[in-house]
Amino acid sequence: MxxxxxxxxxxxxxxxxxxxxxxxxxxxxxxxxxxxxxxxxxxxxxxxxxxxxxxxxxxxxxxxxxxxxxxxxxxxxxxxxxxxxxxxxxxxxxxxxxxxxxxxxxxxxxxxxxxxxxxxxxxxxxxxxxxxxxxxxxxxxxxxxxxxxxxxxxxxxxxxxxxxxxxxxxxxxxxxxxxxxxxxxxxxxxxxxxxxxxxxxxxxxxxxxxxxxxxxxxxxxxxxxxxxxxxxxxxxxxxxxxxxxxxxxxxxxxxxxxxxxxxxxxxxxxxxxxxxxxxxxxxxxxxxxxxxxxxTGRIPDTVKQTQRTRFTFADTLPGREWVWLQNPHRAHYRLSAERFSLQGTPVPLSSGADSPTWIGIRQKETAFSLSVTVSLSGEEAGVTAYMTRTQHYDLCIRKTASGEYNVLRRAQLGTIVHEEPVLAVPAGTESVTLHLDGEPLVYKFAAEIAGIRHDLGALESKYISTETAGNFTGVMLGLFAVSASGSGEWTDFSDFTLVNELPAD
Incomplete structure (x- = not known):
């Protein structure tokens, strides 16, 4: 076999x-x-x-x-x-x-x-x-x-x-x-x-x-x-x-x-x-x-290798597939099979001194598709392709000073941080579905509002690779929430789906 x-x-x-x-x-x-x-x-x-x-x-x-x-x-x-x-x-x-x-x-x-x-x-x-x-x-x-x-x-x-x-x-x-x-x-x-x-x-x-x-x-x-x-x-x-x-x-x-x-x-x-x-x-x-x-002839032909390709909140567990950065502050998480609710804190993803409000699952293949629906209820929340605290790509929703929301794409590459509000969210919108799709050479970003998908560009995968980051880990696909003001609003994440594409034989 x-x-x-x-x-x-x-x-x-x-x-x-x-x-x-x-x-x-x-x-x-x-x-x-x-x-x-x-x-x-x-x-x-x-x-x-x-x-x-x-x-x-x-x-x-x-x-x-x-x-x-x-x-x-x-x-x-x-x-x-x-x-x-x-x-x-x-x-x-x-x-x-x-x-x-x-x-x-x-x-x-x-x-x-x-x-x-x-x-x-x-x-x-x-x-x-x-x-x-x-x-x-x-x-x-x-x-x-x-x-x-x-x-x-x-x-x-x-x-x-x-x-x-x-x-x-x-x-x-x-x-x-x-x-x-x-x-x-x-x-x-x-x-x-x-x-x-x-x-x-x-x-x-x-x-x-x-x-x-x-x-x-x-x-x-x-x-x-x-x-x-x-x-x-x-x-x-x-x-x-x-x-x-x-x-x-x-x-x-x-x-x-x-x-x-x-x-x-x-x-x-x-x-x-x-x-x-x-x-x-x-x-x-x-x-x-x-x-x-x-x-090998050592394993019988009757044994078939199977690899799981689909992950949701309902068939994964916090503390098994899902992990935290450093020792988590558990009071900031409400996690169930239907939704993950995260309470933002002032600790950003770039902090190494404390655990941010972040929970992640491993990227297991270079080709994948991830989607999750995010409520418009906090200051900043979204998804991230996270290699290290100074090497990550984020797609998130941020509240403006006037109370409106933008979908934001951010790239942090060492000391270089580039972010741009790529999509204004119409007033009255209650949630946005974020899409993060992986291909071997790029990560692609999109947001879906009221059933309409908006493509938000791509970033090259090599810039958050181990060779560039100089680290010992791999990319984690994370959900996060930040509250710079410390007001402590909660953001709900629902309908999470991660589907991996297995390599061809």
Whole structure:
């Protein structure tokens, strides 16, 4: 059978995976968004369902002041003795920590902090020991640091040691340790989470090494696949299926065009098969690369890959598909299956100091259509294609000093902000339907009043791409409300529909 990559589209970077019985569980980074660490499950590795998030309480996830390069980095999920563990780093709120649960669909514990330098932490369990590792450095330079810790407290039980220095590529990251057969395999990424990204590994006969690097490294990379949409493959994790086959999940991103080095949907989750040789070394993917369409005999032909394309208020949930910027002020939201009501505050989208009245869902494809009806009851409210607080395109309705309304199109690109009132709303109008349509190279804007659609132009997608913004996230399609005066009016959003257009085979 064949399946398509990414198996999870949209901004879901740094995947980590484990299996319990016949079910696979996967987590991803979430950076400045709340709740944190999206949680997915699957029975076949190609059809994934988001069940929620791991970090759902403010006490677990302080995000005040976090921006698109802050917050939660690179989680790892593991299962040991009936308990799930998720370890990660809050780079703007305390450092390394892990949480645990005995019920994957229930609440997770409060953070257990681990004091070690670096990012990208991982856990390994064996013979009653809990190993903690992360990237870091010593007097000789970059390396992976490891120690044993006490599960209940995170307290180190051994001295922290450098266990491997990688293969020489820049930005050594994403350590994961596995005991498979007679070897311990230490997998990593190098090259930076960009076009030179790559997966490398080494093996040894002890959790502390010494480790011998695979002669064929990198075991997976698309760095030489010029003119191919899928790029930046790295930050991987291994898992075996119930039949004993091994697989690799990894991040990658899709360019907006084969010959344009920009991407907007963020780093996404892809899947490739792993094959062990008789000598104990493994290979991955198709000749060491990840492809948009993968062929495999490991998944039965009866399994069909399905991808959801339509999203409404009625079939999505706040805190699952919908997330907030930083820790939200919950009193400013009234959210139901029929409408989202948002209370404007003086905090604009460009603020990094506090959470604006904003709620967003991931852009999962470069081609999509979004529409939502907005009441004329606040000072400013609308929709946004939001990459960062200084990189976003907005279509909104703003009240003038005389009490009339204009539909406004705004582009914020770094310190450059351009806005123009592109359409005056006739007096007596109660609501306007806003349209935001995506194509690979542009975002298109329109407003519908009394059944008449007014096209309001287009803006190029590359200017809010990751390459332009210099961030680690992807575009979020958001609803927002602002009240510069602080008067606190509410705006109702209704009839929300987001339809994604899947790529052709």
């Amino acid at each position: 064949q399946y398509r990559n990414p198996v999870i589209s949209g901004f879901y970077p740094d995947p980590s995976i484990c299996r319990v019985g016949n079910t696979f569980y996967l987590v991803c980074s979430s950076f400045q968004f709340f709740p944190g660490v999206p949680l997915f499950e699957s029975r076949d590795l190609i059809n994934w369902t988001q069940t929620g998030h791991v970090l759902t309480r403010d006490s677990q996830l302080p995000l005040k002041g976090a921006d698109s390069v802050g917050g939660i980095y690179a989680p790892t999920i593991r299962h040991h003795d009936g308990r799930f563990y998720m370890v990660t780093t809050n780079v703007t709120g305390g450092g390394h920590f892990y949480v645990w649960t005995d019920d994957i669909h229930g609440e997770w514990s409060e953070p257990v902090w681990v004091h070690q330098e670096g990012i990208d932490p991982s856990l390994f369990f064996e013979e009653g020991r809990m190993y903690f590792m992360s990237n870091g450095s010593d007097a000789q330079g970059s390396c992976f640091l490891q120690c044993e810790i006490e599960p209940e407290t995170g307290k180190p039980l051994t001295e922290t040691r450098c266990i491997w220095r990688g293969t020489g590529g820049r930005f050594l990251e994403s350590p994961h340790l596995y005991h498979i057969g007679k070897y311990y395999y230490l997998m990593a990424s190098e090259g930076g989470t960009e076009y030179g990204h790559m997966v490398v590994y080494a093996r040894g006969t002890s959790p502390y090494g010494p480790f011998e690097a695979y002669a064929g490294n990198p075991v997976l990379t698309n760095r030489n696949c010029g003119g191919y949409l899928l790029q930046g493959c790295g930050h991987a994790d291994l898992v075996d299926d119930p039949e004993g086959n091994w697989w690799m999940v990894h991040l990658g991103f899709r360019q907006i065009h084969p010959w344009m080095m920009f991407h907007t949907t963020g780093r996404e989750v892809s899947l490739v098969p792993v094959q062990f040789g008789a000598d104990g070394w493994f290979t991955a993917g198709e000749n060491g690369t990840a492809r948009l369409v993968m062929q």
